[in-house]
Amino acid sequence: MPDFQVKKQPKTYDAVIVGSGAGGGMAAYVLSKAGLKVCLLEAGAMYNPQKNVTQLKNPWDSPRRGASTKFRPFGDFDACYWGWEIDGEPYTHVKGTRWDWWRARMLGGRTNHWGRISLRFGPKDFKRKSIDGLGDDWPIGYEDIKPYYDKIDQLIGVFGTNEGLENDPDGIFLPPPKPRLHELFIKKAATNVGVPVIPSRLSILTKKIESTTERNACFYCAQCGRNCSIAKADFSSSNVLIYPAISTGNVDVVANAMAREVLTDANGLATGVSYINKEDMLEYQVTGKVVILAASACESARLMLNSKSQRHPNGLSNSSNVVGKYLHDSTGAGMGGILPQLFGRKRYNEDGVGGMHVYSPWWGDNKKLDFPRGYHIEYWGGMGQPAYGFGWGIEGLNGKYPVNGTKKEAGGYGASLKEDYRYFYGAGVGMAGRGEALALESNYCEIDPAVVDKYGIPVLRFNVKYTDYEIKQAKHMKETFKEIMHAMGAVITWGDNGPEDNYGLEAPGKIIHEAGTVRMGNDPKRSALNKWCQAHECKNLFVVDGGPFVSQADKNITWTILALSMRSSEYIIDEMKKQNL
Amino acid sequence: MDRRKSLKALAVGTISTGVLLDACKLSDKKTEEKKTDSTAGNELNLDRQPEELEKHKEVTSKTFFTGHEMATITILADIIIPKDEISGSASDAKVPEFIEFIVKDMPQHQTPMRGGLRWLDMQCLKRYEKAFKDCDEKQRMEMVDEIAWPDKAKPGMKQGVNFFNLMRNLTATGFYTSPTGVKDIDYKGNTPNQWNGVPEDVLKQYSMAYTEKELKECIKFD
Numbered sequence: 013m014p015d016f017q018v019k020k021q022p023k024t025y026d027a028v029i030v031g032s033g034a035g036g037g038m039a040a041y042v043l044s045k046a047g048l049k050v051c052l053l054e055a056g057a058m059y060n061p062q063k064n065v066t067q068l069k070n071p072w073d074s075p076r077r078g079a080s081t082k083f084r085p086f087g088d089f090d091a092c093y094w095g096w097e098i099d100g101e102p103y104t105h106v107k108g109t110r111w112d113w114w115r116a117r118m119l120g121g122r123t124n125h126w127g128r129i130s131l132r133f134g135p136k137d138f139k140r141k142s143i144d145g146l147g148d149d150w151p152i153g154y155e156d157i158k159p160y161y162d163k164i165d166q167l168i169g170v171f172g173t174n175e176g177l178e179n180d181p182d183g184i185f186l187p188p189p190k191p192r193l194h195e196l197f198i199k200k201a202a203t204n205v206g207v208p209v210i211p212s213r214l215s216i217l218t219k220k221i222e223s224t225t226e227r228n229a230c231f232y233c234a235q236c237g238r239n240c241s242i243a244k245a246d247f248s249s250s251n252v253l254i255y256p257a258i259s260t261g262n263v264d265v266v267a268n269a270m271a272r273e274v275l276t277d278a279n280g281l282a283t284g285v286s287y288i289n290k291e292d293m294l295e296y297q298v299t300g301k302v303v304i305l306a307a308s309a310c311e312s313a314r315l316m317l318n319s320k321s322q323r324h325p326n327g328l329s330n331s332s333n334v335v336g337k338y339l340h341d342s343t344g345a346g347m348g349g350i351l352p353q354l355f356g357r358k359r360y361n362e363d364g365v366g367g368m369h370v371y372s373p374w375w376g377d378n379k380k381l382d383f384p385r386g387y388h389i390e391y392w393g394g395m396g397q398p399a400y401g402f403g404w405g406i407e408g409l410n411g412k413y414p415v416n417g418t419k420k421e422a423g424g425y426g427a428s429l430k431e432d433y434r435y436f437y438g439a440g441v442g443m444a445g446r447g448e449a450l451a452l453e454s455n456y457c458e459i460d461p462a463v464v465d466k467y468g469i470p471v472l473r474f475n476v477k478y479t480d481y482e483i484k485q486a487k488h489m490k491e492t493f494k495e496i497m498h499a500m501g502a503v504i505t506w507g508d509n510g511p512e513d514n515y516g517l518e519a520p521g522k523i524i525h526e527a528g529t530v531r532m533g534n535d536p537k538r539s540a541l542n543k544w545c546q547a548h549e550c551k552n553l554f555v556v557d558g559g560p561f562v563s564q565a566d567k568n569i570t571w572t573i574l575a576l577s578m579r580s581s582e583y584i585i586d587e588m589k590k591q592n593l
Numbered sequence: 594m595d596r597r598k599s600l601k602a603l604a605v606g607t608i609s610t611g612v613l614l615d616a617c618k619l620s621d622k623k624t625e626e627k628k629t630d631s632t633a634g635n636e637l638n639l640d641r642q643p644e645e646l647e648k649h650k651e652v653t654s655k656t657f658f659t660g661h662e663m664a665t666i667t668i669l670a671d672i673i674i675p676k677d678e679i680s681g682s683a684s685d686a687k688v689p690e691f692i693e694f695i696v697k698d699m700p701q702h703q704t705p706m707r708g709g710l711r712w713l714d715m716q717c718l719k720r721y722e723k724a725f726k727d728c729d730e731k732q733r734m735e736m737v738d739e740i741a742w743p744d745k746a747k748p749g750m751k752q753g754v755n756f757f758n759l760m761r762n763l764t765a766t767g768f769y770t771s772p773t774g775v776k777d778i779d780y781k782g783n784t785p786n787q788w789n790g791v792p793e794d795v796l797k798q799y800s801m802a803y804t805e806k807e808l809k810e811c812i813k814f815d
Contacts, residue, residue, distance in 0.1 A: 057642060064640040068783060071770035073639050075649070076698050077691070078770070083645050093642050173810050187812040190790035196801045211810070218812040231785035242785075353799065360792055363782035397783050398775055400695075403765030407743050407758055422744045423754075425737065425761065427677040430777070433765060437778050 025051040025264075027584070028285050028300035030271045030315065033121025034570050035556035035577040036306030037249030037257070042581035044262035048588075051264050051298050052254070053287055055307070056093060056117030058267035059124065061251050066091060066238040071399055079400035085114075087399065091239035091248075092125035093118045100466030104473040111339070111457070111474035112521035113310060119267060120250030121308070122524065123570070124239045127367055128214040128246050129390070130170045131567035132161045134179030140563055144384045147451050150562045151534045151543040154181065160575035168247050168574070169221045172213035180373040186218045188369065189232070192362050194393035194441050195370045197351060201500035202372060207389070207492060212371045215247035215571075226256070234396065236366025246366065269296070270467055273319045274303055274553065280323030282553045288467045302552040302584055302593055305530075306577070309558035310339065310457050313529035314472050316540075316555075317459045329547035335540050336458050338451040338528035339476060340564060343387065344518040345486040347493040347507030348442030350409070351393070351500065356416060356435050362394050374566050376488075383484040386566045387447030389492070395438035403433050408505075410436070441502055445489035448566040449482050449520070451528045476520045486517035525569050530559030545580040552593050556580050652697045662710050664726045666692055666760075672737055673764045680777035683764050691767035702759070709756025713740075716753065787814040 026048035029036045040052050066089040071077045074088035081088065085095035094117040103113055116122040135154040141147050158181070165184035174182035188211035191199060199209040216230050228243040236246040244251040257263045268290040275283045275297065284299035305312040313336045317327040327335055367390075374386030410432040411422025420428065460473035490509060497504050509516035533539025536548035545560045547553040556577035558569050565572075587593040637649070658666065670683035670692070683689070696702040713736070714724045721732045728736070740746060740753035741761075768774040790811070796802055803811075 066640050068785075069639055070772070070783065071775065072772060073637065075637070075653075075691075075694050077766065079695075079699070081645070081648070081698075083642060083648070088639070099644070171812075187810060189788050190803060190807060190811040190813075193791045193795060193799065193801070196791065196799075196803075200801075211807075232788040233783060233785065235783075358792075358795055358798070359779040359781055360795070361781040361784070361786050362788075362791070363786070364788045395780065395782070398769045398778060398780060400766055400770065402769045404762045406761070406765065411744055421742050423742045423758070423761070425673045425741050426675055429761075430674060430677055430679070433769065434778060 023049070025049045025298065025300040026588070027051070027302045027304055028053065028298050029304045029306060030285055031055075031121065031306035031308065031311070031557060032119050032254055032265070033116070033249050033306060033308065033557065034123050034573045035558075036304070037120065037123070037253035038574050038577035039304050039306060039554075039556050039581045040257040040263055041253040042578055043584065044257040044260040046585050047262065048585070049262050050257070051266065051300060053269040053271055053285060053298070054119050054265060054267050055270045055290075055311075056119065056121075056267065058265065059093070059118040059120060059250060060255075061091070061120075061124070061239045061241045061244070061248065064091075065241045067235050067241045068233060069238075071397060077400040086125060086237060089235070089238050090125050091237065092116050092122055101471070102463065102465060103471050104460045104463055106473060106475040109475050109477050110519045110521075111476040112519050113472075113474070113526070114521070114524040115308065115311070119254060119265065120239075120248050123247065123249040125237045126248075126570060127390075127568065128216055128236050129367065129371075129568040130172075130213050130215040130247070130571040131388075132181045132183060133157070133565045133567055133572050134177075134181055136179045137563070137565035137567065140385070144378065146384055148531075148533065148538075148562050151532055151539075156543075157572070157575050157579065160579045161571065164571065164574050164578065166221070167223045168215055168252055169217045169223075169227075170213055170215045170571075171211070171218045173211045175210050177373060183213070185213070186221070188212065189218060189364055191369045192364055192394050193357075194351060194354065195368070195391060197353075197500045198391050198393075198441070198443070198496065199370055202389075202496045205492075205495045205499050206375070207372050207496060208375050209370050209372050212368045214365060214367055216365045216367075217243075217245045218365075224256075227252070230365055232361075232363050232365060234363035234366050266296075266298070270469070271307065271315055272467070272469055274305070274315060274328050275299075276319070276321050276323060276328065276550070278323070280321070280550060282328075282550055288469075290467075301588070302554065304580075304584075305553070305555045305559070306557045309526040309529045309561075310472055312555050312557055312559045313339075313457060314459070316530065318470055324549070329540050329549040329553060331549060332537050332540060334453075334531060334538065336472075336529050337453050337456040338531050338562075339455050339457055339474075339526065340449045340451045340528050341520045342523040342525040342564065342566070342568070343447035343449050343478075343482050343485055344444060344523040345489045345507070345509070345516045346442060346444035347490065347497065347504060347516075348440065349497055349502045349504040349506070350436070350439045351441045351502050352413060352439070353501060354439040355413065357395075357438050359395065359438075363396075368392060381488065383481045383488065385448035385450070385481070385485065387445040387485060387489060388566050389443050389445055389489075391441075391443045393441035406432060406436070441497075441500075442507075443493050443496065445486070445493075446523060446525075446566060446568065447482070447485050447489070448564060450479060451531075451561075451563050452479070455520075457529065474521075478514070478517060478520060483514045483517055486515040487511075490515045525558070525564060527558035527561035527564045527569055530555045531562050532560045533562065544583045545576060546583070554580050554584065652694070655697060656693070657697050657703065658693055661724070661726065662707070663689060663693065665710055665713070665724075668726055668733065669737075669757075669760050670764045670767075672733070673761050674768045681773050683768050686768050686771035686773040688764050688767040688771070691771070692763050695763065695767070702763070705756065705759050709752070709759065712752055712756060788812075789814050
C-alpha cells in the first residue's frame with residue numbers, strides 16, 4: 013500500500029472532503045493544487061484504475077460472460093462497485109412510493125463508469141420559474157457558471173460541436189467521432205420527422221489536450237463503462253482528478269471511511285467529520301477548517317440530517333427544513349428494435365467511443381405542450397461485443413424474417429440456426445429519453461426514525477412520486493421514438509408502453525441523477541445553501557455534489573457538478589485568503 | 594508504512610470498548626487477506642472486489658447438475674450448436690461447463706433446467722423406454738423435433754418447447770461469448786484502433802454519405 017493514502021501524524025486539515033466522485037474529486041483537485049491540505053474520506057475501496065482493470069477483457073474472462081450481479085449491476089466488466097443494494101446498508105420507503113438509490117462505493121464513485129455525457133445547462137435552465145411559473149429559479153445564472161464550464165472543458169476535455177443553440181450552449185470542444193452506420197439511419201429518420209440530431213458531447217479525448225501529459229487520446233474500444241485504465245482518455249474522477257491531486261502531496265485519502273456525522277463546535281461551526289473505518293470497524297474523527305460534502309445528493313443530506321447539535325437541533329444548517337426535500341432524478345423511458353436493412357451486414361470494427369456519437373437535444377416548445385420541461389434523446393445499436401444475453405429470443409426472430417432469402421420455421425437448431433445468429437447480429441437499434449422532472453418539496457428523503465445500517469448510522473427513508481407532468485413527458489417520448497423507428501423502417505421489439513404502465517416511465521432514481529436535496533438559494537428560509545454552495549447557517553460547510561441543484565434541466569448533471577464544485581473551491585480559497593474562513 | 598497503524602495515528606477520538614478490541618483482532622486477519630491485488634490475486638484475470646471473490650468461491654464450490662443431467666445437456670447443446678464449416682460445436686466451446694456455472698450463479702434457471710431435463714427423460718421413457726441420452730440418434734431427433742419449433746409444436750409439448758427455448762438461449766449465449774463463438778460471429782472490436790467512420794463500400798451499399806459538415810468537424814485519421 014502506498015503511503016499517500018494516510019497521514020503519519022494527526023493534523024488539522026484545511027479541508028475535509030466527504031466523497032470522491034465528480035464533486036469531491038474536483039474540490040480535492042482545486043484545493044490541493046492551491047497548496048491546501050486536504051483529507052478525502054471515501055466510503056468505498058481504494059480503487060486504482062491502473063491496477064483494477066476490466067478494460068479490453070474478453071467476454072469469457074467473466075465466468076458469467078458480463079452478466080450483472082448485485083456487486084456490479086451494470087455488468088461484470090463495469091467499473092462501478094455496488095449499486096442498487098449494498099449489504100448492510102439498507103434504505104426504506106414510505107408505503108406506495110419508490111426511489112431506487114444507486115450508491116457507488118469506491119474511489120471516484122460513479123464517475124468510473126458513467127456515460128460521459130457532458131452537457132452544459134443553458135441560460136433557461138437556471139430560470140425555469142420565470143419561464144413557466146413552476147419550481148424555483150437558481151440564485152445564479154448561466155453567466156455565473158459559464159467561465160467554469162469553459163475551464164472544465166479545457167481541463168478535462170469534451171468532444172462536440174458548436175451549433176449555436178440557445179439553450180444548449182457552445183463549448184470548447186474536441187472533434188467528435190463520425191456517426192456509426194445505425195446512427196446515420198437514425199439521423200436521417202429523426203431529421204425527417206423534425207427531431208434534430210447533432211454530434212454527442214462526451215468527455216472523451218479524441219485528441220490529446222494541453223492541460224495534461226498523463227492522458228492519451230481515445231483508441232475506440234467502446235468501453236468507457238469499464239473506465240479507461242489504459243489511456244485515461246475518458247473522464248473519471250479517479251484518473252483525472254484524484255490521482256493527480258494525490259501527487260501534489262497535499263491530499264490524504266482515507267478509503268473505506270463511512271462518514272457518520274459532521275462535527276460542530278459551540279458556535280455551530282463545522283470542526284471536522286466523524287467516521288467509521290469499514291476495515292477495522294473503529295471510530296475516527298478528522299478535523300478541518302472547512303468541511304465539504306460530496307457524498308451524493310442523498311448521502312450528503314443524510315449526513316446533515318444526522319448531524320444534530322444544540323446549535324443545529326434539526327440537523328446541520330436545516331432550520332429551513334429543506335434538507336432532503338426537492339429530491340429529483342432525470343426522467344427516463346426507452347424503446348428498442350431491429351433494423352431489417354442491417355441483417356446480414358458486413359463486419360468491421362465499429363466500437364467507436366463508449367456511447368453514442370450523435371444525440372438529440374430538446375427541440376420542443378413546452379408552451380405548446382402539456383408538460384413543462386424537455387428531454388434529450390440518446391441512441392445505441394450496432395455490432396457490440398457479445399455478452400450474456402447474446403442470441404436470446406432468436407425464436408421470436410428467425411421465423412419472421414427470411415434469412416439470406418430463405419423463409420424458415422421459428423426456433424430450430426443446428427447449422428441453420430448458426431446461420432441465423434450470424435445473420436441477425438448487429439441489427440439492433442434503440443433510444444432513450446432523459447428528461448427534466450419537477451423538483452418538488454413533496455418529494456424527499458428523511459431519516460427513518462426506526463432503522464440503522466450495520467454501522468449504526470440512521471438510514472434514509474424515501475418518499476418520491478412522479479406527477480402527471482413526468483408521465484405526459486414520457487408519453488411524448490414514446491410517440492417520438494415510434495415516429496423515428498417507423499421513419500427508418502425499424503421493427504419495435506420492446507418499449508411500446510401505454511398508459512397502463514405510465515408509458516414506461518422509469519422509477520425515480522433509476523436514471524442515477526439524484527439532485528436537489530440541499531438546494532441553494534438567496535432566501536435562507538427556503539434553501540440550505542447560498543449561491544456559493546455554502547451553508548446559510550454554517551459558513552465553513554459546503555456541499556458540492558448534486559445536492560445544491562435547484563433543478564436539473566434535461567442535461568446529465570455531472571458537468572454542472574464539476575463546474576459548481578470548481579467555483580465553490582475557488583471561493584473557499586479566496587475566503588481563506590481574506591480570513592473569512 | 595502499516596496502513597492500520599497509520600489510521601490509528603490519524604484517529605483523534607477513538608472509542609475503546611471490548612467489542613471494538615475484538616473487532617480489531619478480526620480486522621488484523623482481514624487485512625492480511627486483503628494484501629493481494631484485486632486483479633492479480635485471483636484466477637479470473639479480471640478486477641474483483643473481495644466480496645466478488647468470496648461469491649465466486651461459494652458458487653464454484655458446489656456442483657448442481659448430476660452426471661446424467663450433464664450428459665443430456667451436452668447432447669442437446671451439440672444438437673443446437675453443432676460443428677459446421679465455420680466453427681466448432683457447443684461442447685468444443687465448453688458450453689455445458691458454462692451452463693453448469695450460470696445456473697448456480699442465477700438460481701432462477703435451476704428449476705426450469707432441472708425440471709425440463711426430467712420432463713424430457715419422462716417423454717422419452719414413455720416413447721422409447723429409455724432416458725433421452727440413452728436413445729439412439731433417430732429417436733433423439735424425433736423427440737427434439739417435437740419441442741424445437743415453437744410455432745408448430747403440438748399443444749401438449751408446450752413445457753418441452755419452453756425448456757428447449759431456454760436450452761437454446763443458454764447454449765447460444767454461452768457459445769457466442771466463448772473464443773470460438775466470438776470468432777464465428779466475427780466481432781471485430783475490443784482492440785485499439787482509430788474510428789474513421791463507416792467504410793466507404795458500406796456507405797455505398799446503403800446509399801449513405803457523410804455531410805460536408807461532418808467531414809469537416811469530425812476527427813479523421815489518414
